[in-house]
Amino acid sequence: MTQTSIELTKRLSAAVEKMPAFPKSVQRILELSRDINCSPKELVMVIEHDPVMTMKLLRVINSASYGFTKQVTSVNQSMVYLGLNTIKNMALSFAAMGALPQQTEVGFDVHGYLTHSLTTAGLARTLCQKYGRDDTDPADCYIAGLLHDFGKVVLGQFLPEESKAALAYSIEQSISLHAAEQKIIGTDHTVIGGMLVEKWSFPKQLIETIRNHHSVISPDNTVQSCLFVANQISKQLGMGNGGNLLVEELPPALAARFNGSLSDIIASLGDLSRIESEAQVVAQVGRGIVA
Numbered sequence: 001m002t003q004t005s006i007e008l009t010k011r012l013s014a015a016v017e018k019m020p021a022f023p024k025s026v027q028r029i030l031e032l033s034r035d036i037n038c039s040p041k042e043l044v045m046v047i048e049h050d051p052v053m054t055m056k057l058l059r060v061i062n063s064a065s066y067g068f069t070k071q072v073t074s075v076n077q078s079m080v081y082l083g084l085n086t087i088k089n090m091a092l093s094f095a096a097m098g099a100l101p102q103q104t105e106v107g108f109d110v111h112g113y114l115t116h117s118l119t120t121a122g123l124a125r126t127l128c129q130k131y132g133r134d135d136t137d138p139a140d141c142y143i144a145g146l147l148h149d150f151g152k153v154v155l156g157q158f159l160p161e162e163s164k165a166a167l168a169y170s171i172e173q174s175i176s177l178h179a180a181e182q183k184i185i186g187t188d189h190t191v192i193g194g195m196l197v198e199k200w201s202f203p204k205q206l207i208e209t210i211r212n213h214h215s216v217i218s219p220d221n222t223v224q225s226c227l228f229v230a231n232q233i234s235k236q237l238g239m240g241n242g243g244n245l246l247v248e249e250l251p252p253a254l255a256a257r258f259n260g261s262l263s264d265i266i267a268s269l270g271d272l273s274r275i276e277s278e279a280q281v282v283a284q285v286g287r288g289i290v291a
Contacts, residue, residue: 005186006212008185008186008187011149011159012135012187012191012192012195013195014158015154015155015157015158015159015192016154016192016195016196017199018158019099019154019196019199020099021200022095022099022100022200022201023050023095023098025046025049025050025053025077025091025095026091026092026095026110027049027200027201028046029043029046029047029088029091029092030088030092031201032046032180033084033085033088033139040079040084040110043079043084043087043088044075044076044079047075047087047091048075053094053095054075054091056094056285056286057075057078057087057090057094058072058074058075058078059285060090060281060282060285061078061082063270063281063285065274065277065278065280065281067070067075068081068172075087076148081261081276085138085139085142088124089121089139089142089143089146090137090148090282093118093121093146093286094148094284094285094286096117096288097114097283097286097287098146099150099153100113100114100153100287101153101157106237109241109243110287111240111283111287112240112241112242113149113153113241113242113243114240114279114283114286114287115239115240115241115276115279115280115283116149116234116239116240116241116242116282117145117146117147117148117149117150117236117240117242117280118145118146118240118278118282119234119239119240119275119276119279120141120145120146120148120149120227120230120234120239120242121141121142121144121145121146121213121230121279122142122275122278122279123145123167123229123230123233123234123269123275124141124142124143124144124145124223124226124227124229124230124287125138125139125141125142125145125226126138126230126269126272126275127141127226127229127230127239127258127265127269128140128141128222128226130261130268130269131226131257131258132222132224132226134222135153136222136223140205140206140223140252141222141223141226141227141230143202143250144206144209144210144213144223144226144227144280145227145231147193147197147202147206147210148209148210148213148227149189149193149242150189150191150193150196150197150210150244151189151190151191151194151196151210152177152189152193152243154189154193154196155181155185155189155192159185162184162185163181163185165184166181166183166184166185167180167243169183169184170244170246174246175246176214176246176248177189177243177244177246178190178214178244182234186226188214190211190212190213190214190215191211192209193210193211194207194208194210194211197210205223206223206264209223209224210228211219212224212225213228213231216251217251217254218253219253219256219257220252225257225258227253228248228254229250229254229258229262229265230261231266232247232248232250233262233266233269235247236262236266236276237272237276239275239276239279240279247262249262249263
């Protein structure tokens, strides 16, 4: 991070404070899911006490994307069919969408952003499942993917002119958006994204991952490395639009960690269309669009 002025620091802090709080129900879901002694019944009860979340969850599960022959009518059934982690990730996704503005002054493509974030989340989880070599929970990679670019939303909403100028500069100079933000604003979306998830009381590891997802990535850090690769795959395959279409080359250490180039990794994952189709449905339902 470059040295920011006192004025900019105050503006960033004020912007983060204006963002909605993360729902207590989702914070409770995350707390329970980290407890190895937690029963699925406890999670079901928390979700069922949030009728809006329950309705959205059931709409996604009963969509054509999942193809269940019988209608799923309860959170408990959902847990049986899809498992605890999938239900938790959906609940988190809906909560994150609730913090998004309907539109921003920079003409931010909210649906494109959501699709990119959700596909990055799904890809990061899949990479962890395939390439994980420690006890990292794939759900942690999903959360990192979902929230990694939220700083762009904050900048677009509360520093619209600077954000618009940075986007134009990145296109004009064919450089990454975070580099353009550093040039135009004096900071970038990773910094304010880290401030936001810190406000939302997420674990320190997630805060650091978001702050550093465009920095030097350690191949020994599974969440960081899976997020970086997933982000590039999502951009390479055109899965949504997070405002930065520049695909970054994998550093040699990461290429070694994942046994090849970005194209090799994509080939090793097989058919990824399910990840994108699920992301589209979750994004539509989460934003109140009929799926």
